Amino acid sequence: MTHFTWREPTIPRIPVEQRRERLVAAAFRVVAADGVEAATTRRICAEAGMSLASFHYAFESRDALLEALVVAGLTSEDTAIHAVLTDVPADGGDIESLLRGGLRGYIDSVVADPSREHALIALSQYARQTPGLEGFAADVYRRYYELAATALTAAAEASGARWRTAPQTLAPLVVAATDGLTLAYLNTGDLDVVHRIAEACVAMLLTHLEAA
Template identity: 40%
Template sequence: MPRTPVDVRRAELIAATLRVVSARGLGAASIRTIVAEAGMSLASFHYAFSSRDELLDTLIADVLEKEERAVLPEQLSGKELSELLEEGLLGYFDHLRTDPQYELAMLELTQFALRTRPRMAEAQYAEYARIAGASLELAATHTGCRWTLPVPDAAKMLVAFTDGLTLGWLVDRDDEAARTMIHAIAQSLAALAVPVAPGGAAR
């Protein structure tokens, strides 16, 4: 029987970890529980990952990559800043609605990291801020605007808004309320930018 490629095993173990963590919490996600969920042996786990910490780090990177793809609008030109921001947030919301277990697991991992591996939580939120900042800069560039406060500060605001949106929706699963909040967030953020004149100065 041919050996399963390591990248396939890693993907299956990440998926199994997400199911375990989102359903039962990180405390239940021992290596034995994860491999049982994945239908693998312990040897298969250690063929793919050196430790549970490496698996968790890879899981976080995988989720963040999916989130970054989700927030990029398909069409950038011909839109106002608030429209691009709203489209990006709606893209994230579609990702949340489609795979809520991802965000449940990320919330669980953040709580775990704050108690036991603070640097992991710091790295996680630094990556959130990077994605938010890149999205804000992209939206401003394509709409001829500039932010009136430092982009890292605006990015932290966007991350905080998104945290609230995520937790609120996971609790009540109210799609209409979430979309109303997304519209308000986009409008509020867009108000922090000003148009740039042809010479480069704010109008």
């Protein structure tokens, strides 16, 4: 008779960095759906399909995970805004069309994933209220201003226009417009209002060009 020795199946160990990434992604989904307050350790683990033991192997605490989530979420928003605002066609065009196209591209990104925008707003608020993270949110906005200034400079160069007002001065106005149209869409879903905000921003920017 052949005897078999039972062995427990070997479960592959997940590298700690991969555990962290899964937990951060799960936390982002929870925050997008129900806000930061709903992002409890237990809820995040359930969303990630991981045990509480796995959580504590990857993060010291919920606060540590939320800190990583703030950094990952707002950094990814930086990347997304960079992709949209600096996407100036190589063949140029008139500056009004370039400005309008950039803002419409941003609107398309908001409409495509509103839950992401809800999560990013919640994370920004959390960062401002959390000791040690309040400066991070401010740094992210300074980065947004830099991206907007870069986009305005690129649009002028591609179209042959010249700014009468420095792009660095105009950049916060562009960011204020994108913040405003984002909140308008998230709260009302009214694209007509959103596009009117964008058109008002374009009209304002055109007044800061040097005469042809």
